[in-house]
Amino acid sequence: MTEEDAIFDPSLVKKKKKKKTTFDIDAVLAEGDSQETSSPVTVQETDPDNNAADGIDLDNDLDLENFGKKKRKKKKTGFNLDDLDAALPTATDEVVQGESEFVLDDESGAIDDTFDLGMKKKKKKKTEITELLKDNKENEELENVEDNAITWAGSDRDYTYDELLHRVFDIISEKNPDMAAGRKPKFVMRPPQVLRVGTKKTSFANFTEICKTLHRQPKHLLDFLLAELGTSGSVDGNSQLIIKGRFQPKQIENVLRRYIKEYVTCHTCRSPETILQKDTRIFFLQCESCGSRCSVASIKSGFQAVTSKRAAMRAKTA
Amino acid sequence: MSIQNLNTFDPFADAVGSANEDVQDGLVHIRIQQRNGRKTLTTVQGLSSNYDLKKIVRTCKKEFACNGTVIEHPEYGEVLQLQGDQRENICQFLTKTGLVKQDQLKVHGF
Ligand SMILES: [Zn+2]
Numbered sequence: 001m002t003e004e005d006a007i008f009d010p011s012l013v014k015k016k017k018k019k020k021t022t023f024d025i026d027a028v029l030a031e032g033d034s035q036e037t038s039s040p041v042t043v044q045e046t047d048p049d050n051n052a053a054d055g056i057d058l059d060n061d062l063d064l065e066n067f068g069k070k071k072r073k074k075k076k077t078g079f080n081l082d083d084l085d086a087a088l089p090t091a092t093d094e095v096v097q098g099e100s101e102f103v104l105d106d107e108s109g110a111i112d113d114t115f116d117l118g119m120k121k122k123k124k125k126k127t128e129i130t131e132l133l134k135d136n137k138e139n140e141e142l143e144n145v146e147d148n149a150i151t152w153a154g155s156d157r158d159y160t161y162d163e164l165l166h167r168v169f170d171i172i173s174e175k176n177p178d179m180a181a182g183r184k185p186k187f188v189m190r191p192p193q194v195l196r197v198g199t200k201k202t203s204f205a206n207f208t209e210i211c212k213t214l215h216r217q218p219k220h221l222l223d224f225l226l227a228e229l230g231t232s233g234s235v236d237g238n239s240q241l242i243i244k245g246r247f248q249p250k251q252i253e254n255v256l257r258r259y260i261k262e263y264v265t266c267h268t269c270r271s272p273e274t275i276l277q278k279d280t281r282i283f284f285l286q287c288e289s290c291g292s293r294c295s296v297a298s299i300k301s302g303f304q305a306v307t308s309k310r311a312a313m314r315a316k317t318a
Numbered sequence: 319m320s321i322q323n324l325n326t327f328d329p330f331a332d333a334v335g336s337a338n339e340d341v342q343d344g345l346v347h348i349r350i351q352q353r354n355g356r357k358t359l360t361t362v363q364g365l366s367s368n369y370d371l372k373k374i375v376r377t378c379k380k381e382f383a384c385n386g387t388v389i390e391h392p393e394y395g396e397v398l399q400l401q402g403d404q405r406e407n408i409c410q411f412l413t414k415t416g417l418v419k420q421d422q423l424k425v426h427g428f
Pocket residue numbers: 266267268269270271287288289290291292
């Protein structure tokens with residue numbers, strides 16, 4: 001035992017010194033006692049365990065202090081990244097979706113439908129068209145059979161509604177192969193990219209791009225947007241429009257749709273291939289497709305209420 | 319409904335004045351403006367000066383539970399100004415009372 005003590009003393013002392021920070025000395029002593037009774041080999045075996053335990057405890061301590069912080073930090077950054085990750089794909093998805101569906105076709109019915117940023121109706125129409133086409137094909141087959149059987153000619157029975165309908169669609173698709181294919185000239189436009197700048201301003205990032213796709217002077221669209229939104233703004237160095245006030249993409253989209261309806265699409269045939277000309281202070285919309293020419297409303301911001309701080313205004317004028 | 323006080327006017331008279339009036343295009347423009355924060359302001363420009371705008375604003379204030387005022391503008395005449403986004407409300411009110419016809423209304427804004 002004395003030899004063993006002599007051997008293990010330093011280690012024990014070391015242990016104690018080490019453990020003082022984390023463990024009760026009594027516990028260590030107890031451990032030491034138990035270890036003293038056992039063989040040195042086992043003690044040596046248990047030693048690393050204890051050390052390991054100490055290490056874990058120390059780690060735990062660290063956990064509480066440093067690692068916890070790290071974790072928190074990680075969490076924070078992680079959330080941000082997640083948010084970004086979550087936000088980015090959806091945003092791009094939306095953009096992509098928008099691109100695919102921000103579609104204008106020439107001969108859709110209602111005016112509001114022509115620039116359907118809202119998207120859903122278009123889909124329906126597409127499906128309708130495809131369904132009709134399918135129907136047509138089926139009908140063609142049916143009619144071929146019928147024609148072969150000469151059910152129409154010779155008999156004086158009344159045509160059913162379906163038969164007539166199919167006949168009409170058949171004739172239409174026969175006479176207008178382009179239309180039957182469902183390939184009307186389409187006007188694809190990217191949706192406006194609207195971002196908040198700080199708390200009081202809004203950025204319309206692809207403003208210049210949209211002006212180009214609409215073939216309109218940026219100033220004209222700018223005037224319209226600012227007049228409609230009842231605010232002020234300007235195009236900055238990165239060719240993005242900075243608008244004063246907070247606006248949602250949907251709101252900008254609404255205004256843009258109104259602009260397109262009034263100043264881009266032909267009022268007669270709704271074709272977007274138009275030219276805006278200025279003739280003695282009045283703008284005229286000249287259609288390239290049908291040749292119609294009509295005047296369009298001039299852009300006026302009208303009455304503007306005082307919204308800025310009156311004291312500041314007074315200070316400026318005084 | 320305290321619209322009775324509007325009955326002193328001829329309901330068949332045009333809401334918007336004829337060409338000689340200060341109104342330019344014969345339309346009633348309803349606009350919205352953003353103030354600080356989420357606050358907004360609705361302006362109604364182009365109502366006929368035959369109407370007593372003060373009475374209209376009094377009714378509107380009660381009806382929409384908002385504050386409002388009439389502003390005299392050198393170019394645009396008397397302009398109605400209401401707190402908040404009252405575009406829907408004012409459109410309904412003006413058409414329902416027959417002050418303005420539906421096709422004379424022009425709503426601006428987002
Ligand atoms: Zn046209």
